[in-house]
Amino acid sequence: MIRWLVVIAVIFFAGAAASAPADKARGAKIYIQRCLMCHGEDGDGGGPGAKRLNPPPRDFTEALYKFKTTGTDEPVPNDDDILRMIRDGMPGTAMPGWKDILSEQDIIDLVLYLKIFAEIEEEKPEEQIDYGTEIASSPESIAAGDKLFHEGERCSECHGRDGRGDAVKRLKDDSGARTWPRNLTKPWTYRVSTQPRDIYRRITTGITGTQMPSFADPKSKKKLSIEERWQVANYVASLAASGQPVRAENTVIKAARIVGALPAKPGDAAWDGAERTTFFLLPQIIAKPRFFTPSNDTITARALYNDDEIAFLIEWDDRTKSIPGDADAAKIAEPDMGPDAVAVQLPIEPADGSEKPYFIWGDATHPVNLWKWQSGTTKAPETVEVMTARGLGNVDKRANGGVSATGIYDNGIWRVIMKRARATADAGKDLQFREGEFIPIAFSAWDGSNGENDRSHTLTTWYWLQLKPEAGAKPxxxxxxxxxxxxxxxxxxxxxxxxxxxxxx
Ligand code: HEC
Ligand code: HEC
CATH class of the missing domain: 1.20.5 (Single alpha-helices involved in coiled-coils or other helix-helix interfaces)
Structure with missing residues (x-):
């Protein structure tokens, strides 16, 4: 009997501890320490750190919570919705997750404090999302979702034919900030998760304050039934699974040896024989002028070689095909549009064990080769140039670097092939590609529509390239x-x- 009383007491006190009433004063204290720098003293999103952020920090005075599970026309979120975003953060934005720093009680106190900014601390939401019966993912439901996604350009109108967020439309959120429809093939940019249930929620309520509409709205011509929304959610989850994620353990581009000519087109089946490796692109914030607002975040490379030549296929998602001189391209671009571009960087001497050149354009003692392809303008075709660099301010253009390149833009993705002879006459100026060696390699990319040119661009750090010796039957x-x-x-x-x-x- 006494044992039972103890058990009940423990349960009671444990429960009481977990749900202590939210404390406004504690919430305020934590807010000032942890949140004010971005969300501002008055909760209006105007903190000192907010200026460089896109998307901007949330303005809590408007109660515009983007990721809620209450009904479409319901202005008040559930406490749990706010709690989840604070705990887990919002991938692809500056909003960090706080679960390792703040306790559950800290976050409960913060939720109350945030609601006070919009005076909704007393309000309880009346309407919740209707989930009906969840439809599990299957090839049939994904196919049905695919059809609904494209029917009358329901979703592809903004998210693009292949879901890469490349539909040519200039979107602004309610505060006037530029927004981009999500690239649905990049799971690491989903603010909540890529679970069909979370995607179902977004399709049902829309994303408050942005142009992502609700598809449960009976007034909408593009309205979807509950069943259809599950099908679209399953399709979108399948798109998320189709992306090329960065795997930290993959640091080597393994060039595969083939017999015969190297492929001249990105669509050539021969590329299937080469492994894809994907790296993060980071904005160039080291040398002035520093660059803080990138639009591209990853780059994927493959390589093939034969006795004489090596070819790279470089792919990266880019929402905009930037064509200086083109009126349609200018409509969605930032004012000073340049062409899109990509560069491969290689040391002139393979580093094998010794020191690598400085990762941005090399240095005086360790020069690098840069192969830079540019997409061209309405008046000039695509170009490729080869440079030797000994640091950012010390770049020599080479008259004939022996590199050929060609690029194709297709529904939100650039595919560029660059090709060169493995050995050149000038070993003092060009890297020579030998089998088996580990060769440092790095990439840079420029999104011309995002105002990227010269030093304003994204880049990777050094990775490795290896020409894999032929894995014949004998070994x-x-x-x-x-x-x-x-x-x-x-x-x-x-x-x-x-x-x-x-x-x-
Ligand atoms: C480094 C900047 C930064 C800091 C620090 C920060 N946030 Fe945020 N927060 C953001 C940004 C940016 C967004 C908007 C993301 C978006 O719109 O997709 C955001 C959005 C939010 C949202 C909106 C969720 C929704 O569904 O719309 C909540 C809630 C939030 N932050 C709470 C907090 C709290 C609480 C803290 C402190 C513990 C905090 N943030 C600290 C940058 C920050
Ligand atoms: C009018 C343009 C527009 C249309 C049409 C549209 N979206 Fe969106 N969508 C957006 C924008 C803009 C965002 C990004 C909002 C933000 O977070 O700032 C977005 C974000 C999303 C997200 C991201 C959720 C997350 O967790 O980050 C998903 C999923 C999504 N949309 C699915 C769809 C589906 C499915 C359809 C069709 C049923 C659709 N969208 C139709 C503009 C649109």
Whole structure:
């Protein structure tokens, strides 16, 4: 009996501790310490750190919570909705997750404090999202969702044919800030998650304060039934799974050897024989002028080689095809549009074990080769130039660097091929590509519509390139044979060991 009383008491006190009433004063204290710098003293999103952020920090005085699970026309979010965003943060934005720094009680106190900015601390939401019966993902439901996504350009109108957020439209949120429809193939940019249930919520309520509409709205011509919304959610989740995520352990581009000519087109099936490697692109914030507002975040590379040549296929998602001189392109671009561009950076000497050049344009003792492709304008075709750089201010253009390049833009993705002979006549000026060596490699990209040019661009740090020696049948067979012989020897050793008298006895 006493044991039961103890159990009940423990449950009671544990419960009481977890749900202590929210404390406004504590919330205020934590807010000033942790949130004010972005969200501002008055909660209006005007903190000292807010200027460079896109999307801007939320203005809490308007109660415009983007990611809520209350009904479409319901202005008040659930406490849990706010709590979840504070706890987990918002990927792809400056909003950090706080679960490692703040306790559950801290966050509960903050939720109350945030609601006071919009005077909704007393209000309880009346309407919740109707989930109906969830439809599990299947090839059929994904196909149905695909159709609804594109029907009358319901979603592709903004998110693009392949979901890369590249539909050519200039969008602004209610505060006048430029917004971009999400690139649905990049799971790391979803603010909440890529679970069909979270996507269903977004399709149902829309994203408050932005042009992402509600598709449950009975007044909308593009309205979707509950069943249809699950199907679209399953399709979108499948798009998210189709992206090329960065895997931290993949630091080497493995160039595959082929027999015969290297492919001249990005769509060539020969590329399927080369492994894709994806890297993060970071804004150039080290040298002045520093650049803080990138639009591209990853770049994917593959490489093939034969006896004489090496070719790279470089792919990156870019919402805008930037064509200086083109009136339609100018409509969605920032004022000073340049062409899109990409550069491959290689040391002139392979670093094998020794020091690598400085990762931005090399240095005086370790020069680099830069192969830079540019997409061209309405008047001039695409170009490729080869440069030797010994630091940012010290760049020589080469008259004929022997690199050829060509790019194709297709529904939100650039695919550029660059090709060169493995060996050149001038080993003092050009990297020579030898099998097996680990060669440092880095990339830079420029989104011309985002005002990127010169030093305002994104780049990767050094990674590696290796021309994988041919994995012919012979070495493989030899490997298997060695393994078999070793296994046989081990068995023989174990058997004879049993029969042997113990040594030293
Ligand atoms: C470094 C800047 C930064 C800091 C610090 C920061 N935030 Fe944010 N926060 C943002 C940005 C940016 C957004 C908007 C993201 C968007 O619109 O997609 C945001 C959005 C939010 C949202 C909106 C969620 C929704 O559904 O719309 C909440 C709630 C929030 N922040 C709470 C907090 C709290 C509480 C703290 C302090 C513990 C905090 N933030 C600290 C930058 C910050
Ligand atoms: C009029 C333009 C427009 C249309 C049409 C549109 N969206 Fe969006 N969508 C947006 C914008 C803008 C955002 C980004 C909002 C933000 O976070 O600032 C977005 C964001 C999203 C997100 C991101 C959710 C997250 O967690 O980050 C999903 C998923 C999404 N849309 C799905 C859809 C689907 C599915 C449809 C069609 C049923 C659709 N959208 C139609 C403009 C649109």
């Amino acid at each position: 493989l067979l030899a490997g298997i044979l060695t393994a078999l012989i070793l296994a046989g020897l081990l068995i023989w050793w174990a058997r004879t060991a049993k029969a042997r008298p113990e040594s030293g006895a």
